[in-house]
Amino acid sequence: MAPKVLVSDSLSETAVQIFRDRGIDVDFMPKLGKDKDALAEIIGNYDGLAIRSATKVTAALLEKATNLKVVGRAGIGTDNVDKEAASKHGVIVMNTPFGNMITTAEHAIAMMFAVARQIPEASESTHAGKWEKSKFMGVELTGKTLGVIGAGNIGGIVCDRARGLKMKVIAFDPFLSEEKAEKMQVEKVELEELLKRSDFITLHVPLTDGTRNILSKENLAKTKPGVRIINCARGGLVDEEALAEMLKSGHVAGAAFDVFAVEPAVDNVLFNLPNVVCTPHLGASTTEAQENVALQVAEQMSNYLLTGAVENALNMPSITAEEAKVMGPWIELAGHEGAFIGQMTDDPIKAINVLYDGVSASMNTAALTSAVVAGIMQATNPDVNMVSAPVIAKERGVQISTTTQDKSGAFEGYIKVTVVTENFERSIAGTVFSDGKPRFIQIKGINIDAEIGEHMLYTTNDDVPGIIGTLGGVLGDNGVNIANFTLGRKASGAEAIAVLYVDAPIDANVVAALKATGKFKQVKPLQFDVK
Template identity: 65%
Template structure:
């Protein structure tokens, strides 16, 4: 029987035809996504669900999706899909991360021009017969400094377009290497310097815990008087109330906002602010982009349903059925090593080296490397997956090196990941034991054996008496329960590392107390 796919949003006729041409039974109901109850009622009849942004794939819908194997999102954002629920149900979630990059970058440039010349207000005034030439004195783009926050796929295109209209471009992106910045023709700076120097600021970063509210009242205070801000990335990157106040005071001369903290935005504090150009999330809305992502998702879903090929999956590695049982634990190990190192990396990454020794060196290391890169990038780019991670790494000019060698040490097979930043190198190694669980076996050259739990505390310190007792006291006084406690040191009295599993997240004030302990050098919470 042919696989059945429900298309519950408006996909192009060409995409629908791709399903049919590939032998897929495609049920095109473009308005069904708006009816949650009806969707929940019939979703159990389908093997695949193709959507845009209108369909909300909630936990309730997934609970009814007893035959569903794949959800395909035509576009990059999967905010409308409960990915953890889909993963728990064994449903692959795919997206099309690169289909609308040019369109979004072009919209940001268009918004910048509209804000600089007050085009919407001037248009409305002229149509009203007012002819207010003196009211709409704009500012030139040429020779101004554009600050790009997030210089990945979309941000780099926006930077290139801005250079084309003779702007100076500075960029903040922890993953942007100096070499890549040079090739793009942009100057890499830290965030405070970007705020201080930029005449225009455009946001092209995903919404993560680290980027949420990246532009707040404190950030705006650091900016030039008369700065203009563009956001075509994600709502939540800007504290809208703070921006509205800055627009009213004149600190910010204008803003172009395509995305909002709550969408659809029928009401918003920015709507009443002066000198704002607002659009209804049009970043990806061109006929070319809509067509591209629709065709891509149709091809990807067909390939999976017919042949088991996985492309651009957010919750499943690209691994063949034959090698899965042996490889999967090491894929998880590689991703954990990357996630471990990525969470501890605060400066720009220049290189990532992954060493495979012993039995693991004979495996599909391409999948392992993709998993490791995914882990490294995920703290900053939460939508990254095993397919997109290598491309995102290349975009940022990060050099990736793979090394394979025969067994030399005590372990039958292990993986070591080393990140080199502009300031230092940090390595972490691990293996998979007979129980199939990944273990850390070495951090920064210090041997230790540790299983990674959901919440960990990483502490580096000088090896001096009293440290363990002091740390236990601070955590105990704060009501933090210790599940496991792993220690290692380079030598007596030398550098030491503690890796502590706790039962939940640790508050910032508790972390500050740990950092203040005698002999403590670094403290970082880790989540896995």
């Protein structure tokens, strides 16, 4: 059955057609997002939900969204989506951070020009029939120092445009390397130096606990007298009350704001101050940007629902379409290893460590780790997936760690999962052969070569004669056919294991019969979701 998507906000017909062209059943109801009750009534019918800002994806709505797999936001901001609740329900939340980069960067540059030359006030004065030529004395941008707080995607474009205007560009960004700064032809500085040297300051960072009020009263006091401040990123990055006072005192010569701490901003302390330019969150408001983000979200959601590719996800590691093709068998292996551990472990798990060796170490290990954790958690909660599993593990206090290393053995690469409980450690390793099929290659430190099937049986015993015959006899007497049989041992006469792939589930009578032979320390039927 084809995946089904609901578009509950205003997306372009071209974007809606992308879903149809990809074979997805789509319902286009652009006004539904404003009616939360009507939306809640039908949301359970859909695999995907495409939105802009009008639709509110709340915890209550997600409770009703029993089939929902992905929410796609056409735009950057996802304040209207409860991402924590989405993660707990296993729903991927995507946005489109690149569709409006140029538009937002251009708006910041336009706002910088506007505040430098007092264009809005001069326009209003001229429209009023005045000719106040001497009143509006501006400043040139050429030769001035622009301080860019946040030199990522949008900030990087602003840096490039500003250099074209012959400005001196300095940037504060903890994630900006010296090499990248040199390539961008900007000077990387600390925040204190940026505040002290900048003639203009523009912000291009998300709103987090670390960036909230990054231009606080204290930091604004450190700025160069006559500085002009532009914020087209997020409200809450600047202490608006403190900025208003410094505008009144003249320490700050001007400000241009497209975003505010409270929106819609119908009453703000910055309003009606001299040389303050305000716009109503227009950063992404161009025809091109609105079309770009709509097309992008349709493509991203289609790719995920049809191929498993995860792009621009906010609550799980992204997996490109190319990665999905290569990593598919490895993600399957990671899930199987987790499923083995989960089914074998009854004690509460304290820690999970995943070792990536060889080729697996060069892959998207964050996604692989999510698959491992999901496999473990699904043993007790079948509804868990790669999105919700890490959240649930964290809530339970499970410590998750990963290690990578170069190729260290006979295989081109492998994944080894170890879990720690109060009473023991348990480990399993696996690899993907050239045929694309996952295999278990080690359990409890014992080397094996076990094909993975839907129905399996795991036993442990002392290494003594007759084990193969006993297993074959009991399974044969109960009508269970063996598809694959693997044995391994630590040493002659020491602990040994058997891993069997069988054609039918192992029921309780078979388990009881095997235990009754007295030859097995452990008999465990296992189930795997084999594609």
